Amino acid sequence: MLIAEGCPGYFDDNGRANTRQPGLGLDELFGVLESAVEFMPDIGNEIAFTMDDCFVRGGLYRQVYEVTIGNARGTYADGTCAVVENTYGKGRTLLVGSFPSVGYFDSDGAENPEYFRKVLMWSGIEPHVAVSNPVVTARLHKSADHLYLWALNTSAHNQKVAIRISPAHGTFNTAKVKWGSFDGQFVDNTLDVEIPAEDGLVLQLGS
Incomplete structure (x- = not known):
């Protein structure tokens, strides 16, 4: 599987x-x-396209x-065409005509998170942990015996969020609170869960 941003193989x-x-x-590989x-790095923030009804901010090249x-x-x-998928041999390719990574970087992550989620779905990769609210950051940490969920809200307001753990880590229906407050179920x-402003939640997950 290969995912490429704008102008791959442009120069010899x-x-x-x-x-x-x-x-x-690469024209044969990508099917285009x-x-x-x-080439417009000075006004690249004006580049945008739509993929699967998702607005995407590009950058640098169009x-x-x-x-x-x-x-x-x-x-x-x-x-005009901005994104093309193709099947080549046993693999798949996705070619994007601009740089969504630049749009994401220039906006400090405010632009394009939905695009990257869609690309992950396209590739068949499920995140270890997914959140419905992009303000909340969630991570999994694994010890020799347990799996822990850390969820942080660095904003100045309480944040409600749905957090999903990938089944690749197992099936969970209990949680032991290590930090914060949680009385719900999986x-x-x-x-x-609702996480207070500038606070977090740490759970030890159980089956």
């Missing part, structure tokens, strides 16, 4: 732009040809594609 070994884009044979490209054997998955505002490895 001598620093010259390849006449066929994507270059270095470039139809237009703009590469437009003509689909050959792939499938279009996203478009720019003018309707349903399908998901718990609903």
